[in-house]
Amino acid sequence: MSEQAKKLKYCVNGEWLTSETKTYMNCYNPSTGEVIAQAPQCTAEEVESVVAAAKAAYPGWSNTPVVKRVQVLFKFKTLLEKHLDELTEILAREMGKAWEEAKGDVLKVVEVVEFACGMPQLMKGEALMDCATGYDTTMYHHPVGVFAGIAPWNFPAMIPQGWMAPICIAAGNCFV
Numbered sequence: 393m394s395e396q397a398k399k400l401k402y403c404v405n406g407e408w409l410t411s412e413t414k415t416y417m418n419c420y421n422p423s424t425g426e427v428i429a430q431a432p433q434c435t436a437e438e439v440e441s442v443v444a445a446a447k448a449a450y451p452g453w454s455n456t457p458v459v460k461r462v463q464v465l466f467k468f469k470t471l472l473e474k475h476l477d478e479l480t481e482i483l484a485r486e487m488g489k490a491w492e493e494a495k496g497d498v499l500k501v502v503e504v505v506e507f508a509c510g511m512p513q514l515m516k517g518e519a520l521m522d523c524a525t526g527y528d529t530t531m532y533h534h535p536v537g538v539f540a541g542i543a544p545w546n547f548p549a550m551i552p553q554g555w556m557a558p559i560c561i562a563a564g565n566c567f568v
Contacts (some may be wrong), residue, residue, distance in 0.1 A: 422488030446566040454535035454564040504554035511562035535564030
């Protein structure tokens with residue numbers, strides 16, 4: 393393991409915590425075979441605490457107006473753009489991707505965050521009057537709860553930080 397390799401932490405309620413686990417998984421730079429970090433296999437209690445925190449946050453977050461929720465994503469987009477090169481370097485090192493491919497993955501995250509910022513328009517309901525004799529239909533979009541995502545090995549940034557989390561968060565759900 394290189395001197396740069398470090399034990400990663402997990403985040404709950406905006407706080408980075410060190411796991412109590414004894415089991416860590418090595419993260420390799422596939423280009424060199426070097427161990428660049430160690431990710432904790434969090435304990436069941438730690439995972440439960442993260443899910444419990446998301447459940448506790450859900451009532452307040454789901455009742456936050458959608459225009460305020462997307463403000464969080466606008467800030468996220470700004471941070472992604474500010475740290476584009478740093479994020480690209482991390483992704484290239486961890487995945488063995490060419491620089492431009494890794495940069496493309498990060499830029500795709502930015503694009504999908506921009507899409508999710510349109511959630512006020514996307515969450516509009518619909519109504520159909522007289523869909524049957526004496527019946528009207530109305531459709532509403534509501535947040536439904538806490539979601540968990542599993543990142544695919546080939547797009548570990550684009551899918552969870554792009555397609556999963558921003559849309560989930562903008563819609564008023566919580567994401568683990």
